[in-house]
Amino acid sequence: MLSPYAIYDTAPPPGVPVLDIDPFSAPFFDDPFPAHEAMREAGPFVWLGQYNIGAVARYEHVREALTDWERFSSARGVGMEDFERHGRFRLPSLILEADPPLHTRSRGVLSRALSPPVLKGLRARFAAEAEGIVEQVVAAGRFDAVRDLAEAYPLRVFPDAMGMKREGREKLLPHAEMLFNSFGPRNALFEASRAQASFDWIEEQGRRENLSPGLGLVIHEAADRGEISSDEAPLLVRALLQAGLDTTVNAIGATLYCLARFPDQWERLRAEPALAKAAFDEAIRFESPVQTFFRTATRDTEIGGARVQEGDKILMMLASANRDPRQWDAPDRYDITRKTLGHVGFGAGIHQCVGQILARMEGELVLDALVRRVKCIRIAGDVVRRHNNTLRGLASLPVEVERA
Structure with missing residues (x-):
C-alpha cells in the first residue's frame, strides 16, 4: 500500500524485488534489524513499494552509492525529495547537499578548520x-546518560569551540532534529520538529558579528583570503552547527548504551583504557547513529546488476551495511576489539x-574520564528511544554507576 507521504509514482525496474517495508515508521525505528536482513537477502537493489524509491542495504552497494558521486548525486538532495523536481525547502547547503566543484571548495575550508593541529589545540x-x-554525574551515582552526559557534554564544548554565544544554545538540538527529520518524508515527525525550529535563528548564528574567536571565525577568515565568498562563510558555519x-x-x-548492556566489554575497556577509541567506533558500527541517506541517480546505470533509472531516489541503508554478514564476522555482536x-x-x-575526528575526540575523552572513575555501569530504568527519520538515538538512558 502506498504511503500517504509518497511523492513518486515511478515503477520499479524489471526484476527488482518490491518490498512492503516502511523505514520511516515507529515499528521500524524501534527494531530495524529484521527489515535490514530482509532487504539484504532480497537482493543488491530493492524497491520500497510504499514510497516508490529504490534502496541498497548490502555493504558493497551502500559503499558504491556513497563513493560514486558522479552517478549518485548529493546535490539533488540527500533526503527523499529531489531538488530538480520538487524545489528546495531546506536552507542552501555547500557541503552535505553539494557535489564538486562546490563541495571540493567547501570541504577544503572545513577540513582546515578541523585539522589535527586545530583539534590538538582544543583537546x-x-x-x-x-x-x-x-565527575559530577559519577558523584550523583545515578543519572540520565543521555540528558546529563551525551547531550550536556557536546552542547557545552562544541558551541564553545565554534565561538557561539551562550544564549540560546538549547535551540541547537531541536534544529538538528528538524534537519535530520527533513531528509525523510514530510510525516508527523518532520512536522513536529519543524514547529520547534527557527530558520532565521540558525541563520543568524553563522554570521561573523555573532561569533567570538573559534572555528566559526576560522571559516570567515577563509572568506577573507578568497577561498570562499563572504556570503558562503555563514552558510558553512551554520552547516557545522546544525x-x-x-x-x-x-x-x-x-x-x-552498548557498554551498559555488555558488561564484559566494559570490563575489557577498564583493563585496556587505550581501547576507548575502538569502543566508540564499534558503537557507531553497531548502533549507526546515522541510519540512512538518499542519493539521486544522475543517469541510467546499474547497481549490483540491477537497472537504475536517471532520477531514481536511492535510500542507502547505512545501518544495514554496518551489520552485513558479508562484510563483518558476527556483526550483531558488540566487540571493542573489532577492526572497524x-x-x-x-x-x-x-x-x-x-x-x-571531532566526534571521535569527544567520545574518547568521555570514555577516558568514565573508565578511571567507574567500576560498573548498569541500566537503572526504562530506556526511551527518540524517533527520527534519519537518526537512531535515545531520549533517555537511566543508569547507575559504582565508583571505582
Whole structure:
C-alpha cells in the first residue's frame, strides 16, 4: 500500500524485488534489524513499494552509492525529495547537499578548520570539561546518560569551540532534529520538529558579528583570503552547527548504551583504557547513529546488476551495511576489539563526515574520564528511544554507576 507521504509514482525496474517495508515508521525505528536482513537477502537493489524509491542495504552497494558521486548525486538532495523536481525547502547547503566543484571548495575550508593541529589545540579544554562533567554525574551515582552526559557534554564544548554565544544554545538540538527529520518524508515527525525550529535563528548564528574567536571565525577568515565568498562563510558555519552536534550526541549515547548492556566489554575497556577509541567506533558500527541517506541517480546505470533509472531516489541503508554478514564476522555482536576500519557510520567517499575526528575526540575523552572513575555501569530504568527519520538515538538512558 502506498504511503500517504509518497511523492513518486515511478515503477520499479524489471526484476527488482518490491518490498512492503516502511523505514520511516515507529515499528521500524524501534527494531530495524529484521527489515535490514530482509532487504539484504532480497537482493543488491530493492524497491520500497510504499514510497516508490529504490534502496541498497548490502555493504558493497551502500559503499558504491556513497563513493560514486558522479552517478549518485548529493546535490539533488540527500533526503527523499529531489531538488530538480520538487524545489528546495531546506536552507542552501555547500557541503552535505553539494557535489564538486562546490563541495571540493567547501570541504577544503572545513577540513582546515578541523585539522589535527586545530583539534590538538582544543583537546586540553575538551578534556577538562569531560573530567568535570563526568565527575559530577559519577558523584550523583545515578543519572540520565543521555540528558546529563551525551547531550550536556557536546552542547557545552562544541558551541564553545565554534565561538557561539551562550544564549540560546538549547535551540541547537531541536534544529538538528528538524534537519535530520527533513531528509525523510514530510510525516508527523518532520512536522513536529519543524514547529520547534527557527530558520532565521540558525541563520543568524553563522554570521561573523555573532561569533567570538573559534572555528566559526576560522571559516570567515577563509572568506577573507578568497577561498570562499563572504556570503558562503555563514552558510558553512551554520552547516557545522546544525550537523556537528546531534550525531555526536547520539554516538556518545550509543556507546554508553552498548557498554551498559555488555558488561564484559566494559570490563575489557577498564583493563585496556587505550581501547576507548575502538569502543566508540564499534558503537557507531553497531548502533549507526546515522541510519540512512538518499542519493539521486544522475543517469541510467546499474547497481549490483540491477537497472537504475536517471532520477531514481536511492535510500542507502547505512545501518544495514554496518551489520552485513558479508562484510563483518558476527556483526550483531558488540566487540571493542573489532577492526572497524571501513564502516560507513560516518559515510564514505568525498561526503564522508568532515567532523568525525571531532566526534571521535569527544567520545574518547568521555570514555577516558568514565573508565578511571567507574567500576560498573548498569541500566537503572526504562530506556526511551527518540524517533527520527534519519537518526537512531535515545531520549533517555537511566543508569547507575559504582565508583571505582
